[in-house]
Amino acid sequence: MIPTIEIDGLVKHYGERTVLSGVSLDIDGGVFALLGPNGSGKTTLVSILTTLLRPDGGTARVLGHDILAEQREVRRRISATGQYATVDEQLTGRENLVMVARLLGLSPADARTRAAELLGEFELEEAADRRVSGYSGGMRRRIDLAASLVERPAVLFLDEPTTGLDPVSRQSLWAGVAALARAGSCVFLTTQMLDEAEALAERIAILHDGRIVADGTAASLTALVGGETAVLCDANGEEVRALDVDGTAAGLARALAGLGEQERGLRVELRRPTLDDAFAALTRRGTEAVAA
Ligand SMILES: Nc1ncnc2c1ncn2[C@@H]1O[C@H](COP(=O)(O)OP(=O)(O)O)[C@@H](O)[C@H]1O
Ligand SMILES: [Mg+2]
Structure with a gap:
């Protein structure tokens, strides 16, 4: 294929x-x-x-x-x-969609059905019978896309x-x-x-x-960014500081052994890297191509 x-x-x-x-x-x-x-x-x-x-x-x-x-x-x-950008501000959202559907050759009944489907998919049902000129920016973006x-x-x-x-x-x-x-x-x-x-x-x-x-x-x-990271958290679950664990169990053990006196009672949480971390790491890497 x-x-x-x-x-x-x-x-x-x-x-x-x-x-x-x-x-x-x-x-x-x-x-x-x-x-x-x-x-x-x-x-x-x-x-x-x-x-x-x-x-x-x-x-x-x-x-x-x-x-x-x-x-x-x-x-x-x-x-x-x-x-x-076919949307007419003086028409309602529904009227616009029906008009486009008719221009594309759909029958009146099919045009109404298609308009109703799109109004549902883009969560515009409540605004469907109001003029587009009164739509918010977000509603306007959605009706443009639906059209x-x-x-x-x-x-x-x-x-x-x-x-x-x-x-x-x-x-x-x-x-x-x-x-x-x-x-x-x-x-x-x-x-x-x-x-x-x-x-x-x-x-x-x-x-x-x-x-x-x-x-x-x-x-x-x-996964490309490496394994889990670890952070020290207080009793409220607030992050106190990140631990340098090198993405490995041995690294975690080393980090725990090196905790200060007041840090001993804190909780350690393992966190998976987020896509934000991935993005930061990968764009730092520059032109080196990485295939996942
Ligand atoms: N017509 C153009 N003439 C000269 N430079 C352009 C033109 N269009 C885009 N650029 C430049 O090319 C780069 C990529 O632009 P663009 O494709 O719009 O990026 P993005 O959509 O990711 O923000 C930018 O630095 C932009 O200033
Ligand atoms: Mg762009």
């Missing part, structure tokens, strides 16, 4: 600056998260994959179609946020979909993305937020310095 998205050695320069220096990835479906700090090249990569920007080197295929030689085939199969999904795309690109959203809107948007993935779409998502990648994606790749520095599940990325 061909991968949903095949990326092979993509290179992109802006003037003197190399933003992508050979990015390769195969994505099989489900939700994939590309994680990277601001300026790491996430939008550049998404723009290339959605045929909006030409790479300077390398190739990519979406559902087997080459992004350069078969642009139209690629575009027919994908949806990208912001690409179809671009009336026709279920095989592949959806979401470039930092929750940046700037309040926590409640963020959760609603996550629910919509999860529903879409359950319905069979492949979602390629970019984010700077580790918890978002962890919550949504089966697979996460970290982009740093123009390269993929790590690629795997959230669990495999934390």
Whole structure:
């Protein structure tokens, strides 16, 4: 079976600056998260994959179609946020979705059904019959996304979909993305937020310095950082200080032997590294490629 998205050695320069220096990835479906700090090249990569920007080197295929030689085939199969800003502020959320569905050729009954499904998936039922002009920023983001999904795309690109959203809107948007993935779409998502990648994606790749520095599940990325860390906690469970345990049992024994007089009564808690730790460790490692 061909991968949903095949990326092979993509290179992109802006003037003197190399933003992508050979990015390769195969994505099989489900939700994939590309994680990277601001300026790491996430939008550049998404723009290339959605045929909006030409790479300077390398190739990519979406559902087997080459992004350069078969642009139209690629575009027919994908949806990208912001690409179809069709929402009319004077109409209600429901009216907008029904209108888009009718424009796509659905019957009036099917259009209403599809609109209701999307309003449910994006938790917009309560606001459905109010004008979009009165929507909050988070609701507006969700109705825009829902409108671009009336026709279920095989592949959806979401470039930092929750940046700037309040926590409640963020959760609603996550629910919509999860529903879409359950319905069979492949979602390629970019984010700077580790918890978002962890919550949504089966697979996460970290982009740093123009390269993929790590690629795997959230669990495999934390495993890369080493084993458990240990912290000393007081009676309230508050962290007093971290212990240098070297990720090993011997290291832990050494650290415990070296505790000060007042520290003897404190509790030792073992903690698994978080994805934040993984991210910090991996980006410190720079261009050294790591495969999980
Ligand atoms: N059109 C452009 N011309 C010159 N530099 C650009 C252009 N677009 C992006 N860049 C630079 O390329 C780098 C990567 O940008 P971008 O892909 O937008 O990163 P991200 O989406 O991860 O924040 C940044 O340093 C940005 O300033
Ligand atoms: Mg960006």
